[in-house]
Amino acid sequence: MTTHRMIVDLDRCIGCHSCTAACIQENEIDLGRFYTKVINVGPTGTYPNVEEYYLPVKCQHCETPTCVKVCPTGASYRREDGIVLVDHNKCIGCEYCIMACPYGVRSRNDRLGVIEKCTLCAHLVDDGKNPACVDICPGHARIFGDADDPASEVAQKLASAGDSLHRLADVGNTPGEAFLLANQTWRS
Amino acid sequence: MDIQWPLLVFGVLAGLSMGCLGFVCAFILAGKAESLRMPGVVIALAAIAAGGLASAFHLGNPDRILYILGNLQSGITQELLATAVAGVLIVALCIALVKKASPAVLKTLAVLGLIAAIALPFITGEAYVQGARPAWNTLFLPIMYVGAAFAMGALTMTVLSRIKHVDDADRTLIGRASFVAAIICTVTVVLYVSAVALAPYPDPSRSIDRLLSGDLALLFWGAAVALGLIVPLALTAMQAFGKQPQAKGGTAVLSRPSVLFVGLVCLVAGSVAIRSIMYLLGSSVQSFIY
Amino acid sequence: MNAVSRRSFVKAMAASGALATAAALGYEAWKPFTALAADDAGSAQTEGETQVIRSACRNCYGRCTINGIVKNGRLVRVEGRPGTYSEGTICSRAFAIPQLVNSPLRVRYPMKRVGERGEGKWERITWDEAWDIIIPKFKEVIEQYGGHTILANNGTGRDQLNISVLQKCFYDMGSVGGFGVGSICKIAGDFVQKTTIGNPCQFTGWNPEDTNLIVMWARGMFSWGYYDWIYIKKALDRGAKLMVVDPRHTAAAAKSTMWVPIRPGSDMALILAIINEMISSGRFDKDFATKWTNSSFLLNDQTGLLLRESDLADGGSKDKIAYWDEGTGSVQFWDTVDLAWSVDDPKPALLGSYDVEGIERRTSLQKLADAAAEWTVEKTAETTWLTTDQVKDAIELYIESSPGTCFTRGQKTDFSDNSSSVSHAFTIMMALAGNYEIPGGNSVKPGTSTKGSALFDAVPPKSAVRQEIEANIDDYSMCPGKAQIYGIRDGVYSAATHALTTGKPFQPRIYWGMNCEPIISCADSLEVAEGLKNIDFSVNVNLLMSPSAELADIVLPAAHQNEIDRIEYPQSGHCWPANHTATIRQPFTEPQGECRDEVDILFDLASRLDIDMTWKDKYDWFNFALKATGMTFEEFREAGEFVDEITYGKHEKGLLRKDMKPGFETKTGKVNIFSEELQRFGWGGIPGYREQPQSPFSDPDLAQEYPYVMLTGGRNHQYFHSEYRESAYMRSIRPFPVVEINPETAHENGVEEGDWVCIETTMGSIKQVAHLTEGIDARVVHCDHDWWFPEKGAQDGLHGAFDSNPNAIIDNDKVFDPAVGTDNFSSMCRIYKSPDGPPEGIFTTPEELSAFLSNGQEDQQ
């Protein structure tokens, strides 16, 4: 089995939005919408005793995705390899999935009347390539691979992360992606 | 989250429709208020049709509506099915009433109709119940939808009972029922608002302060409470405990159909207001909304 | 707006609509280009109609290696190119390249102004017509007023060759003036380092491999090639520490081991405190100080300079400098010509004062020690707004980690009237700590010992005209007697600005602007604009109709950086291995329209003015520059890169000086703790503290009215100075200029997150969007710099040049370093919520930005 996963090492992320731009270019997203955004978490505390990290958020490719559960048409679906996708031919644009996703990572394509989100660059992954936001990341912060393959970097990071492994709040969707943060307090 | 107007309109009209349907079915089962049945069903039909149409405006691709049967787990699929069932029941009842069907048929339809009248508003509300949005993640939300449907139906019947010829006893009964409905509606709103106050993942975007004293206070106190609850409560209280409408006097004016109709409008407005508030409080667990 | 861009603009608007209707429904509709071959062994291979061309990005000093994806002759996208120092990474700005190349706003043909200056009325002309206007003007001005009345400006270091060629061409016309970005930016610091240590190495010489501590002083993590972070992170993971001295909690601060949130402009106090502690506790590299610095050189208080043999005896040599030799117990000499001591086993006294023929003579280091002594932890804390613990910790961390600390700084400490002294002080701090020319420290001559120097060292010989000017610079300079250490063409822009507006000391006649946007990037934008309106004749070589281009007579269309050939060199600011590497930059596509490489334009200009450029053309120059590598340019194109090895102890091996003698390439052959040049031309031979002219300390009355220190221009990810405001991607990611405000300050002024805010100084006010952050002191605000709005017309305040740009409200008179003529980019200010929201006429929604996207037919006028 293959489970495609991306984890972001927040100790490495410098909040540069290069991933954001790479994703716009790769997926030709309409201006003003983003599949991936970068949130500044902080500076928390009071000047000058502050901490800050950068949190790139995109679809977490959940294991029990609420977006899929609520989708009336089956347009939102989860592939065997863990990637959650939207079939644009079926989507009626009811936006129910937008309401059901806890992370606000879905947006509506007004031209097509359908919902879009990070595809984990399935089209590249199916070609044996990395998603567009991975290799260009100036922090080497985005780690992508097959979590089921113990030899992969992703699997190894997940296995060795211990307390530095974090996930976004789970409200029944079981987020599939994860974050690494060792040097600071996780606040997301 | 922004107010989803087509969905909101659908919810309110479906509620009104089901309220009317519920009362018509209750009349059939109780053998009362014969003159109100047909107009009640017609209103129910018109409301659900209009609501259904409104909801289509929400969709990016309404032409693909049949795909909706793709996932029975989905609240929308359930809602669509429930709406279809309710619609069929209303039409069936309509035909049965026109064709003067046998009491057995009528009663069977009425029992089913009564179930639909409670189920559809509940399902409509239940579709919003989801972990991602703490201010929606409570069963008191669908219960509030049912409460609103009940009150809208009751007040519609009260208005009708002032226009159409109805027994005084029935009229009094309907008046009392509408008062009870208004109380139930009020209770469900209070319960829902309490649930919001206690919801997990607190965040300013969905805090109770927003409606009690913040940017939504006017909408809440003015529209949802004063218009939507107090006015209907006061008017229906008059119907329940006031003098008979035929009597002359200071309060009689409050029993005029036009005044009652205004009360119904207030109730609907209040329902729109509380649902607007519900949308506006519907921020997701993470405040990561674009 | 000019006819061309207006039409393209309208076309672009229509195009965005067309895009919408053309798109079909379904998976195919959004399915992006399938990504292209990662294999880029050849330089330009074809994949059907798609080509992958390897090149370099020049959107900042980073020069990350990239691939351009070209379809049907059109650049459609860029990707990072792995296998080099940048490891395939690119920042967001790289994605603006295809948009700029194809921008509907791009200038694609020579243009002649037909309306008033700033009216935005242009007419397309041919290149021949353009030269027929330009050349007679140049000849006439050189004849009538002299070449020194010609101003030329090259902007910041986008391209080393551009700068060299422009310098060569204009110097040989007799031109010495411009809005030299060097006086603004790090080059002034570079020249100070040249006189004090022989080579600029504070920005770029650092090597985080094997380091104990990386010091980033006034330096952004992402203002240079982002890949530096990869190397910093490796060091951190190995256990090295990172100290960041910055008033703002930047990305660097967020990743640091120690953040030192210093008061803006007070850096000198902390440097002197470190030096004071090193000397007074004796914890410095005495061996290096003795052998390789002029610490021991005695001072002559009468001349204010070093004590020479000629001061002591008639007929004594001027080249012999006195020191006290502890071995012989007598005055001995260091010969600055032979680079030799006068005794065989010299024992120079580092500290103290010695009786030389009846007069007490201090050593240079003693003078420094005496001057630095006042910088106790307490006084430093008071001056810098740091706590005594912060000061102590910073000092200790630095001293403990040295030798073996590497250092990189930004240019913000150059935006000071004490700029030269600060550069000097950094050099001293590093030298005394023993951090030069060792593993994990700083290379004094990064990447230049053999091959990597290619472009920098390929300097053409000086012509007679140039020699005459340099010998009599005060006769030709716009700021005579000042900025003497600033060794390239005199480019102090406040002086150029004043000359333009006042005619003093003379009236400039021609302005040639290329690669620069002085209205946007220089302080007192309004005065610059007024000056450029005054000039007799001006030419602007540009990609876009930028505000200053709108004031030109002729606008020449520049080829984009990725439409031309270059040897690229990520030297400026970067760490090993980038600072030892050269890489290829070659065209993705032909230049659009009639755009041309500006180096070709300059060669053309030179040949039409009969200037001998030494080399025939740029390829000739490239081949010369590459000689040491044994490659021709075409071979280099094939090779793609070369990386030079790193050598330590170059000063010991004679690798730093042209004469190959051990030592440093300075007048003394040593690192100058006492600098005679700065004694003569700057504030003094030993660095000292100066409070900035506009600060709460130096001008408390002003601070009553304008209580906050306004910093400007901290780099952000999406923009390079005035550039990329035409990029729909960048604007959609960072739509507005942002002013950072501490929440307390914001609340006091009725400002909330996201409000449009007026920032006001004595010069006027601008508008930016408030961002509340605990990452900045409540007494300081920070404004994004260099905003303009290409969506606004020329007649609309030169494309909104003064709406949001802090330079519109910064005085260019207050700050001036006498040695290098620096300028000012900060001020005191007050803030309040904008009564009328954003500036008028700017794009505020993503939909509007689609006007910036091209429709693929931009080449048809």
Ligand SMILES: Nc1nc2c(c(=O)[nH]1)N[C@H]1C(S)=C(S)[C@@H](COP(=O)(O)OP(=O)(O)OC[C@H]3O[C@@H](n4cnc5c(=O)[nH]c(N)nc54)[C@H](O)[C@@H]3O)O[C@H]1N2
């Ligand atoms: N307030 C404030 N002001 C600052 C700073 C600050 O921190 N705060 N920083 C200062 C610093 S350090 C510097 S170096 C200066 C920089 O100042 P400048 O070098 O003047 O920088 P830009 O404003 O980017 O101007 C670049 C111009 O060149 C054009 N251009 C881009 N690429 C090319 C090309 O390939 N060929 C040609 N011919 N033209 C091209 C662009 O369209 C643009 O008009 O700004 C300074 N200004």
Ligand SMILES: Nc1nc2c(c(=O)[nH]1)N[C@H]1C(S)=C(S)[C@@H](COP(=O)(O)OP(=O)(O)OC[C@H]3O[C@@H](n4cnc5c(=O)[nH]c(N)nc54)[C@H](O)[C@@H]3O)O[C@H]1N2
């Ligand atoms: N993205 C992007 N990259 C760029 C540029 C760009 O415009 N955009 N410009 C390029 C150019 S020309 C240059 S010169 C470099 C500049 O590169 P840097 O100098 O590294 O970058 P800046 O962000 O200008 O300044 C660095 C930090 O100095 C801090 N600072 C301000 N005042 C003081 C002070 O008084 N003391 C101390 N210690 N720190 C202070 C600021 O808060 C800021 O975070 O960047 C280059 N790279």
Ligand code: SF4
């Ligand atoms: S590109 Fe990498 S470093 Fe930059 S914001 Fe995205 S994840 Fe972080």
Ligand code: SF4
């Ligand atoms: S993150 Fe949201 S959109 Fe993505 S799979 Fe989970 S629920 Fe669905």
Ligand code: SF4
């Ligand atoms: S908008 Fe499309 S993907 Fe989302 S729930 Fe509706 S049909 Fe499914």
Ligand code: SF4
């Ligand atoms: S994986 Fe692909 S779609 Fe997802 S954020 Fe990265 S670039 Fe965008």
Ligand code: SF4
């Ligand atoms: S860091 Fe500089 S050189 Fe590298 S991709 Fe970004 S803009 Fe280009």
Ligand SMILES: [Mo]
């Ligand atoms: Mo600069």
